[in-house]
Amino acid sequence: MANFLTRLFSNEPSSARQAKERLQLVLINDRTNLTPETMDSLKDDLLDVISQYIKIDPKSVKIDIAQEGREQRLIADIPITGGEQRRY
Amino acid sequence: MAAKVITITSGKGGVGKTTATANIGAALAKGGHTVACIDADIGLRNLDVVMGLENRIVYDLVDAVEGRCRLKQAMIKDKHIPGLFLIPSAQTRDKNAVSPTDMIRLCDELRSEMDYILIDSPAGIERGFRNALAPADEVIVVTNPEVSAVRDADRIIGIIEAEEKGPAKLLINRLNPEMVRHKNMISADDVVDLLAIQLIGIIPEDKNVIISTNTGVPVATDGKSLAGEAYRNVSLRLQGNTVPFMDLSKGSGLFGLISNVFGTGE
Numbered sequence: 001m002a003n004f005l006t007r008l009f010s011n012e013p014s015s016a017r018q019a020k021e022r023l024q025l026v027l028i029n030d031r032t033n034l035t036p037e038t039m040d041s042l043k044d045d046l047l048d049v050i051s052q053y054i055k056i057d058p059k060s061v062k063i064d065i066a067q068e069g070r071e072q073r074l075i076a077d078i079p080i081t082g083g084e085q086r087r088y
Numbered sequence: 089m090a091a092k093v094i095t096i097t098s099g100k101g102g103v104g105k106t107t108a109t110a111n112i113g114a115a116l117a118k119g120g121h122t123v124a125c126i127d128a129d130i131g132l133r134n135l136d137v138v139m140g141l142e143n144r145i146v147y148d149l150v151d152a153v154e155g156r157c158r159l160k161q162a163m164i165k166d167k168h169i170p171g172l173f174l175i176p177s178a179q180t181r182d183k184n185a186v187s188p189t190d191m192i193r194l195c196d197e198l199r200s201e202m203d204y205i206l207i208d209s210p211a212g213i214e215r216g217f218r219n220a221l222a223p224a225d226e227v228i229v230v231t232n233p234e235v236s237a238v239r240d241a242d243r244i245i246g247i248i249e250a251e252e253k254g255p256a257k258l259l260i261n262r263l264n265p266e267m268v269r270h271k272n273m274i275s276a277d278d279v280v281d282l283l284a285i286q287l288i289g290i291i292p293e294d295k296n297v298i299i300s301t302n303t304g305v306p307v308a309t310d311g312k313s314l315a316g317e318a319y320r321n322v323s324l325r326l327q328g329n330t331v332p333f334m335d336l337s338k339g340s341g342l343f344g345l346i347s348n349v350f351g352t353g354e
Binding site: 014015016017019022023026027030067069070 | 234284
């Protein structure tokens with residue numbers, strides 16, 4: 001009962017919820033063989049390369065792994081900053 | 089007759105592969121099929137005690153593979169259920185005594201005489217698991233609603249896919265509906281969501297499983313136990329029947345609703 005009340009009045013997610021969320025992250029790492037650190041350096045490298053060609057704002061870039069069934073997909077959402085207008 | 093070879097595996101140890109093999113085998117044989125259960129865990133023999141046949145072993149899997157006996161001589165008839173057989177594992181042999189090719193040859197020899205061949209895989213992803221996987225037409229992955237078991241199940245499912253033996257089917261064992269209701273256990277639909285493969289059964293935690301293992305009579309033959317009913321349902325689904333998933337909520341709560349949704353969605 002005490003346990004129930006503690007949960008009722010706290011914002012902490014249930015242990016089942018925590019288990020699922022932890023597993024979601026662990027399974028992505030296991031399936032792709034990418035640790036969060038490798039993922040970060042992948043993002044940095046990707047941004048470096050793209051910045052050589054177009055102007056982007058690193059802060060608005062979103063790179064994530066999306067899941068569809070047992071398939072993983074690397075999704076990159078990279079808005080191009082307006083910057084200087086080209087004259088033709 | 090051409091038997092279907094079904095391998096029961098899990099990655100993690102102790103989730104209930106052997107119990108599942110014994111019970112699915114018993115339920116299929118009770119339904120009038122001929123079934124051979126092969127214990128592929130060389131060095132850690134266990135399917136014999138779970139099936140209550142430990143006193144009848146003369147020859148084992150390795151004897152049959154190495155030609156010290158005919159395959160028929162290594163097949164032990166079940167005490168209670170006609171059509172049910174066990175090929176026990178070797179207890180003292182080197183675990184490399186059997187190769188994947190040996191297992192394929194052995195199953196091919198059995199195929200013409202059986203309806204089903206169930207292979208109880210050892211835990212892990214080593215040779216023993218490869219042996220169990222090699223002859224499989226279908227693979228069942230057993231897991232518990234618990235982080236380490238689900239993680240290992242995911243690894244194993246990946247390997248099964250890579251070996252072109254997939255898609256595997258999922259058996260969730262030892263689900264405690266009470267704990268799911270109190271949100272202290274991952275629900276069956278969360279496990280399915282995480283592993284993204286088809287569900288073949290949900291076995292509720294049931295003290296009758298331990299009691300039946302004590303006596304060596306599979307719980308699937310017990311008309312009153314919940315786990316026994318769940319195992320009989322698994323065997324019906326394996327035969328291609330559509331069987332709704334049991335309502336484990338005992339009439340209330342969210343879990344019942346979820347498992348009902350599963351039942352109709354099957």
